[in-house]
Amino acid sequence: METLSTSTVHLRIASWRKxxxxxxxxxxxxxxxxxxxxxxALCHYFGDGRRQVSRFAGRGDAFGFESGLRQFSAEALTDVGLVGHAFWDDRAPPIDMTPPSGSHPALQRALEAVENTMRLFxxxxxxxxxxxxxxxFSTYCEQPDIIELPMSxxxxxxxxxxTMHTVSRSFSELARRSFFILEKPDRLKVLDRSGLEAMVEFEKMQGDDQLVA
Amino acid sequence: METLSTSTVHLRIASWRKxxxxxxxxxxxxxxxxxxxxxxALCHYFGDGRRQVSRFAGRGDAFGFESGLRQFSAEALTDVGLVGHAFWDDRAPPIDMTPPSGSHPALQRALEAVENTMRLFxxxxxxxxxxxxxxxFSTYCEQPDIIELPMSxxxxxxxxxxTMHTVSRSFSELARRSFFILEKPDRLKVLDRSGLEAMVEFEKMQGDDQLVA
DNA sequence: CGGGGACTTGATGGTTGTCAAGAAATGTGG
DNA sequence: CCACATTTCTTGACAACCATCAAGTCCCCG
Known part of the structure; x- marks a missing residue:
């Protein structure tokens, strides 16, 4: 951990290389x-070599809440700057992680991020x-219609x-249908965002009369 | 919410019917x-009718941390007894949800439960x-080799x-291979647990020398 | 005992994984 | 800056798998 600066004992800003x-x-x-x-990228490795990327974390996201043994590896997809918070020092926690009474704790955001990922399935x-x-992912991108992908x-x-092949085919097919242009493999220019949104039936989520049982 | 007893203002024990x-x-x-x-069952409904069950919660599990609008529905698969905790009253929270310094808060367990679900994919x-x-799921069952399924x-x-069909076929195929016997559709007797564990390469998870980049 | 819902099973076509090859991008050394 | 090597990405052909459609069976409950 290459420490760049230290503000308190339990808070360190550090950077990692891609x-x-x-x-x-x-x-x-x-x-x-x-x-x-x-x-x-937060990912879990299985004994037989399979890998599961449970989520990607970008600016403002938090990760690494497993206080015992890590269940995941955290891999830098790009050069990365992080603020690290020690578990063992709970004097004046720099971010509110107390019960969900008003505030919006980091852990809760992480839960929502994983739940969002699950919806993809x-x-x-x-x-x-x-x-x-x-x-x-486009919410992480600065220009609204340019998506730059840091991951392979x-x-x-x-x-x-x-599989990698199916992902590649999906990109090609979406580009063929003019939803976007693949300027480079890791950079795509969105042409028809509303078309994409319609295609994924973007979570109407309103309490439409769904019944149980 | 059918209140059975009330211990404090912000903690209620209640029950729901299947x-x-x-x-x-x-x-x-x-x-x-x-x-x-x-x-x-915690599940998310999409506008086009798709349903995603993000997890099943059993005895000891907690759910419902969305303090704004609910992103999920919580459906009782069986008759259910619950302890409800109000968000807006943070005097003496009944369960520790503070940062991960030692204790094992409910929110963290929920995050792990969703992450476990993700691994299935x-x-x-x-x-x-x-x-x-x-x-x-067998960890919820009382007898080690009898799995009773509360869900359809x-x-x-x-x-x-x-799909329901593929699930059913998977059950039949696993039974045909003598991993268990389907005594009833919702009750199965495990014959070869270690065989099942081998089949799913049960999370060796040990820091075997997986490398990044 | 009878009805209705849940579960199972068969047949078929569409989608994805696998294997294989080729193209594009990236990095390196001259 | 260019040539080459290496990696990453794309594409094609084929086989395996799963969703769909359609019956049929089992189970539960009245």
Whole structure:
């Protein structure tokens, strides 16, 4: 951990280089982190080599709440700047993580992020799932119609439960249908955002009269 | 909400009947809940009718942390007993939801539960995914080798990202291979637990030398 | 005992994973 | 700055898997 500056004992700003692991599955957790700059992939490795990317964390997101052994690895997709918070020091926690009475704690946001990811899996096919992901991810991008992807096709595949090939085919198909242009593999220019939103039936979510039993 | 007893202003024990909704997507969240008895499905409805069951909550699990509008519906799969905690009253929170310094707060457990669900999606096919779910769920069952399922095949399908038919076929195939016997559709007797565990390559998770980049 | 819902099973077509090859992008050394 | 090597990405062909449609069976409850 390359410390750049230290404001208090339990709060450190540090940076990692692209490709480095911030921590690994199996490590003992001592800190949780907020992303200041760049992108991090949180992923779980299985014994047989499968990898599950549970979410990508960008500016403002927090991760690393496992206080015992890490269940995930945190991998820097780009050069990354983080604020690290020590678990063992709970004097004046820098972010409110107390019960959900008013404030909006980091842990709750992490839960929502994972739940958002889970929703991707309800889409019927690879193209819809890919489109839904792109819309989700576009909120991280500065220009509204340019999506720059810090992660590889394999990272996306491990996130979406598909293969790299199917992800690539989905991109190509969406581009063929003029939803966007693939300027480079990791940079796409959105032409028809509302078309994408319609395609993924963007979570009307209003309490439409769904009944139980 | 049928109140059975009231211990303080912000903590109520209540029960729901099988099939009832504890709350619905779109409602305003006022409480979070702990399950005392029975099972609850947390599910998200999409505008086009798709349903995603993000997790099942059993005894000891907590749910309902969305303090704004509910993103999920909570549906009672069986008769259910719950402890409800009001958000707006933070005097003496009944369960520790403070930062992860030692204790094991309810919110953190919920995050882990969703992350566990996500791992199911990394399995290559329906049978493996089903087997992995059954092993996960068996921890709720009292007798180690009898799994009683409170949820329907459709609930399972919405949880696993499959159709009811494929879930049913997976059950039949696993039974045909003698991993268990389907005594009834909702009750199965496990014959070969270690075989199931081997099949799903049960999370060795040890920091085996996985490298990044 | 009878009716209705839930579950199971068969047949078929569409989608995705696999295997394989080729194209594009990236990095390196001259 | 260019040539080459390496990695990443794309695309094609084929097989395996799953969703769909359609019956049929089982189970639960009246």
């Amino acid at each position: 490709g480095q692991a911030i921590y690994r599955q199996g490590d003992e957790g001592r800190h949780w982190y907020e992303v200041v700059e760049g992108f991090v 309800s889409y019927p096919n690879a193209m819809h799932r890919t489109a839904a992901f792109l819309l989700q 096709r394999q990272d996306l595949a491990d996130h979406l439960g598909l | 099939g009832q909704a504890i709350y619905r997507q779109g409602d305003e969240g006022r409480h979070w809940y702990e399950v005392v008895e029975g099972f609850v 990394s399995y290559p096919n329906a049978m493996h995914r089903t087997a992995a779910f059954l092993l996960q 095949r459709q609930d399972l399908a919405d949880h696993l990202g499959l």
